[in-house]
Ligand SMILES: Nc1ncnc2c1ncn2[C@@H]1O[C@H](COP(=O)(O)OP(=O)(O)OP(=O)(O)O)[C@@H](O)[C@H]1O
C-alpha cells in the first residue's frame with residue numbers, strides 16, 4: 001500500500017500543510033526542530049490513531065488551537081481511500097471516505113506502517129518491558145488471536161496475583177479456585193509463547209541477511225529467552241513445564257504475592273556472533289540491528305496482511321558511516337514506499353535519489369526540491 005497525499009491542519013507546528021508522496025522513496029530534509037518528526041508522527045497517528053511519542057494527546061494540537069486534523073489518501077489493491085482523524089477536546093473522530101467509523105479495529109487495518117525512531121535504540125538498551133511491548137504491538141497488528149489471548153492472559157494474571165495475596169492472609173481462601181485460575185492462565189500462556197516464538201523465528205529468517213547487506217558482518221540473531229527453560233515450544237512441553245514451575249514455586253509466589261513466571265516476564269536479546277549487543281554493541285551496530293529487525297518485519301506483514309506496509313524512518317542516517325548509509329538506502333529503494341527524514345544528504349549517492357521526492361523544510365515551509 002502507499003500513502004499518496006497528506007493534509008495537516010493545526011497539527012503541532014503545521015497550521016496547514018499539503019504533501020504528495022512518491023510511491024517509493026520520499027526524503028524530508030531540515031535542520032533540528034523544524035518539524036520533520038512531526039510529519040512522520042502525523043502519519044503514524046493517521047494509521048494507528050495514536051502517537052508513538054510519549055505525552056498526552058492535546059500536545060498534537062498546535063499551541064493555542066482547539067482542533068487538529070490529519071487527512072491522507074491511501075491506495076491499497078488499486079482502491080483509493082481517504083482516511084481522516086480529527087482531534088478535539090481529548091476525543092478523536094475517525095473517518096474513512098467521509099463516513100465516521102466508531103469501531104477502532106475497522107479503522108486501523110486501512111494503513112499499515114512500520115516506524116523507526118531514534119527512541120527505538122531503547123529496544124536494545126532499555127528494560128525487558130520495552131522489548132515485550134514491541135512484540136505485543138507488532139503481533140497485535142498481524143494476529144487478532146494474539147491480541148485477544150494477551151488481553152485474557154492479563155485479566156487472569158491480575159486475578160491470580162490477587163488470589164495469591166488472599167491465600168497468604170486469609171485462612172478460608174480456597175486453593176481449588178486458585179488451581180483453576182492457574183490452569184486457565186497456563187492455557188493462555190501456551191498460546192502467547194507459541195505466537196512469540198513463531199514471530200521471532202520469522203524475524204530470524206531475514207534479520208541476519210539484512211544486517212549483512214548493510215554492514216557486511218554476519219551472525220546477527222534474535223534469541224527468545226523466557227524465564228522458564230523449555231526444551232521445545234510444543235504445547236505439551238510448555239504445559240508440563242508451566243505446571244511443574246508453578247507447583248515448585250508455590251511457596252515463593254505466595255511470599256511475593258505475585259506470579260513470577262510466564263510470558264509477562266519474557267525477554268529476548270539480539271546477539272552478534274554470541275555477543276549480546278546490549279553490552280557489546282557500538283551505537284552504529286545497535287542502530288543497524290534495530291533497523292534490520294524493523295525491515296525484517298516487512299515480509300511478515302506481507303505474509304499475514306497481503307500487502308506492503310509503509311516505512312516511516314526518522315533520522316536514520318545519523319551515527320551511520322557513509323558506506324552503511326548508502327547500503328541502507330539501497331535496501332530500502334526496493335518495491336516499498338518509504339518516508340525518510342534527515343538533517344542532510346551528505347555522502348548519499350545520487351543514484352538512490354533519482355526517483356525520490358525530496359522535500360526541504362525552511363522557514364516553516366515545506367517545499368519539493370526536485
Ligand atoms: N503542539 C505544538 N504546537 C506547535 N508547535 C509544536 C507543538 N509540538 C511541538 N511543536 C514544535 O515542533 C518542533 C519540533 O518538531 P520536530 O520534533 O518534528 O523536529 P525535527 O525536525 O524532527 O527536529 P530534530 O532534527 O531535532 O529531530 C519544535 O519547534 C516544537 O516547538
Ligand SMILES: [Mg+2]
Pocket residue numbers: 036037038314315
Ligand atoms: Mg526529529
